[in-house]
Amino acid sequence: MSIRNHITQQDIATRLNVSRITVSKALRNHPDISAEMKEKVNRAVEEMGYSPNLIAKQLSLQKTFILGIVVPDLENCFFSYLVDSIIDTAKEHNYNVILTVSREKEVFERNNIKNLIDLRVDGLLVCVSQETTDHKIFEYVRRVNIPLVFFDRAIRELPFSYVAFNDKIATIETLNQLISAGYTRIAHFAGYSGTSIGNERCNGYREALIDNRIPVREDWIIEGGYEIDDGIRAFEKLYAGGELPEIILTVNDRVASGAYKAIRKTGLKIPDDIGILGYGLNDTARLFSPTLSVIDQDPRKMGKIATDLLIDEIQGIAQNPNTGILIDVDFKWNTSIQKR
Amino acid sequence: MSIRNHITQQDIATRLNVSRITVSKALRNHPDISAEMKEKVNRAVEEMGYSPNLIAKQLSLQKTFILGIVVPDLENCFFSYLVDSIIDTAKEHNYNVILTVSREKEVFERNNIKNLIDLRVDGLLVCVSQETTDHKIFEYVRRVNIPLVFFDRAIRELPFSYVAFNDKIATIETLNQLISAGYTRIAHFAGYSGTSIGNERCNGYREALIDNRIPVREDWIIEGGYEIDDGIRAFEKLYAGGELPEIILTVNDRVASGAYKAIRKTGLKIPDDIGILGYGLNDTARLFSPTLSVIDQDPRKMGKIATDLLIDEIQGIAQNPNTGILIDVDFKWNTSIQKR
DNA sequence: CTGAAAGCGCTTACAG
DNA sequence: CTGAAAGCGCTTACAG
Helix, strand or coil: CCCCCCCCHHHHHHHHCCCHHHHHHHHCCCCCCCHHHHHHHHHHHHHHCCCCCHHHHHHHHCCCCEEEEEECCCCCHHHHHHHHHHHHHHHHCCCEEEEEECCCCHHHHHHHHHHHHHCCCCEEEECCCCCCCCCHHHHHHHHHCCCEEEECCCCCCCCCEEEEECHHHHHHHHHHHHHHCCCCCEEEEECCCCCHHHHHHHHHHHHHHHHCCCCCCHHHEEECCCCHHHHHHHHHHHHHCCCCCCEEEECCHHHHHHHHHHHHHHCCCCCCCCEEEEEECHHHHCCCCCCCEEEECCHHHHHHHHHHHHHHHHCCCCCCCCCEEEECCEEECCCCCCCC | CCCCCCCCHHHHHHHHCCCHHHHHHHHCCCCCCCHHHHHHHHHHHHHHCCCCCHHHHHHHHCCCCEEEEEECCCCCHHHHHHHHHHHHHHHHCCCEEEEEECCCCHHHHHHHHHHHHHCCCCEEEECCCCCCCCCHHHHHHHHHCCCEEEECCCCCCCCCEEEEECHHHHHHHHHHHHHHCCCCCEEEEECCCCCHHHHHHHHHHHHHHHHCCCCCCHHHEEECCCCHHHHHHHHHHHHHCCCCCCEEEECCHHHHHHHHHHHHHHCCCCCCCCEEEEEECHHHHCCCCCCCEEEECCHHHHHHHHHHHHHHHHCCCCCCCCCEEEECCEEECCCCCCCC
16 A cells, blocks of 8 residues: 655645645635735745645535546547547636446446546536436436536437537438439448437438439348448348449448448449448548548537537536537548549 | 535435434445444435535545546547556446546646646556656656556656557567568568657567568668558659569558558559558458458557556555566458468 | 634544 | 544635
8 A cells, every 4th residue: 555645735834834724825826815925835836746635625616627428439439539529628628527438338327427426527428328218317417417418319308408410411411412413323321220320311311312303212222230241241232233323322431341342342443333432530531442432420529519518507608508409510522432 | 507416424314313424334334333224324325316425535535546547649549449448447446537638748748647646546547648758747656656557658767567569579470470471572661760669660570571581671661650641652652663572561550541542543452462461450450441461459458457557556466566568469460461 | 914713525443 | 333523635704
């Protein structure tokens, strides 16, 4: 066991022959205290290596300047970028961040939130796990009156603010752009229609075609999963069907990667013979060769908006503690689709 | 401003008509207290929605069960995997984690560490920024006697433990394997020789060739940077040289991606005409088509080892508070290099 | 301009 | 088996 060597305000006070209150006030630059006393205190702080005990401060102020985060999965770069941006934004406002991971498990999510409440974080940022159906823990959050903002995935019927991407609109706008450029034969490697992400994107795809009076071919909507192998399987199925589209819209970059592999195997060339685009991060897209075109979901933008919103609510600035913000998404036309 | 509604031990005590000490003891399962009293307390906890104030507990225990992390850059998947594994391991031991990012800036690093000390974390995990030259903050950490473990990048002359990859050995073993398979013409797209990573890897490359009596061609060691464009430039330079190697060893996956793009542009095929491998994560490598062969640095392994070591030091179990651990690295022979 | 008192919510010897 | 006392290191009215 180690013994910590921390100087306290009392130590400074005894050295300077004043009371600890004087030191406390001097440190907070209170008008009560003379400039020269503050000067003396600050010098002592330097010399003695004083480190203010924030735990004690938090206890007496009933405020921690800590935000609690719950993400489902840090191995997803999307979330790590997001967390990075949350930390950045929090820091601007002098908040620290305790990070927890739910691994998409409802139990972990619940325990993490409970733990963060016990730690008396000033606010919570949570991206709900895929499993979550029970709302009890969120009702508890409401009851103890801790501000919470959902990001990316929200439970919209609960009285909390949320920030999410406008996937459907983004899909429609992107496809409009491609269709205006002359593309009409577009297939979709979809996620599962059971998930909200898979659904939103697929609905956007359908709507865009219908809006442009392009018939929706059900055999060109291949529902799979979210992994590389799903992309491989989907393309094999499409290829077996005989007739090929000009462009494939994949539900994420991993599925796109699978499609690349499968396409390459047939000897077809991207983008000459077939074009691809996916939802994802432009940074990841650039690792692809040729660079994958992406409906670019900017996690940093989301992190900043969510954090600013939360801090506004903590500080009582926010007008409405139940705001929903949908972020617009940009399309990055990269070299995986020929310009026309 | 919101008013928090937290139940305290006192609230439970008044309801049960006992003193707060009795409640405190019951909650910690102290032998002093009767089973039925504990029963009553636990029921009250449930009914009243008691959330123990960990801040107060930390203050009186002089222990926070919080680890402070400083990473240079969360936008690097390597670090986010690492952080994920740190969080996992910390949780196993009932520790929470406050995460900070230095953005490779010495000032931020120093401020983050100071802030974490003020927050009275029980221990520190830090990956030193590229800029860092001043050791003062680490001497301060030593003086206040807070356990610290360096990971990935360490300042070895300081009296702290560290965990790092054995890049040089890994390079030599990987090249030995390729050379035994019959490859002898191997080029290297190196990082900057000024950085320890660039240096270690390049030295390993040279040593492996020399060990195998293969002449080192200086025109096949192309020093560049760590980005996609550096990979493109490097291959263009190599290609302009006329004679091509059988295999290129790139300093990371981004440089490998650049090489893929440049190679593809010339019409050459991977792996038929030329093979590639790089240092990196196998997960990222799988996005490449064909899948990039990697000297696979497992960040999860590093996170776990570093965290276990730190917690051992916190709990006074560690034998030697100045241990150096070098982690072995595996080679994943994927489809970007033909099997022979 | 300086300080004494009370409090934040917990824990830990110690006494009965 | 239960509780009174002192303490963790800070802050904030209030009094002088």
